[in-house]
Amino acid sequence: MTTPTPEAAGTETVIAEKRRRIDDLDTRIIDLVRERMTVSGQIQHERIGAGGRRVSLNREMEVLTHYSAELGRPGTTLAMTLLELCRGKV
Numbered sequence: 001m002t003t004p005t006p007e008a009a010g011t012e013t014v015i016a017e018k019r020r021r022i023d024d025l026d027t028r029i030i031d032l033v034r035e036r037m038t039v040s041g042q043i044q045h046e047r048i049g050a051g052g053r054r055v056s057l058n059r060e061m062e063v064l065t066h067y068s069a070e071l072g073r074p075g076t077t078l079a080m081t082l083l084e085l086c087r088g089k090v
């Protein structure tokens with residue numbers, strides 16, 4: 001193996017540092033998703049206990065609109081994944 005140039009070594013360091021930051025962000029995002037799942041489950045439990053349904057399509061449209069307004073079409077996909085995590089498959 002050849003020794004990397006100082007420039008390449010610097011690039012590798014920057015990438016390694018940024019990847020650690022991304023790993024930290026992903027850990028926090030996963031924690032937030034778990035928190036969302038807990039709160040969503042509490043709402044569903046409350047509604048079902050009052051004789052309602054687990055799913056509220058009107059509310060899900062609001063969530064999908066929020067994500068698509070902020071993040072475009074991939075935001076809709078992300079919101080659908082979050083909804084499935086929070087209330088299961090419909």
Ligand SMILES: C=C(O[C@@H]1C=C(C(=O)O)C=C[C@H]1O)C(=O)O
Nearest residue numbers: 040043054055056059060086087
């Ligand atoms: C949490 C709720 O219940 C369900 C889960 C939702 C969610 O996780 O955002 C949205 C609508 C419902 O299908 C709610 O009605 O707010």
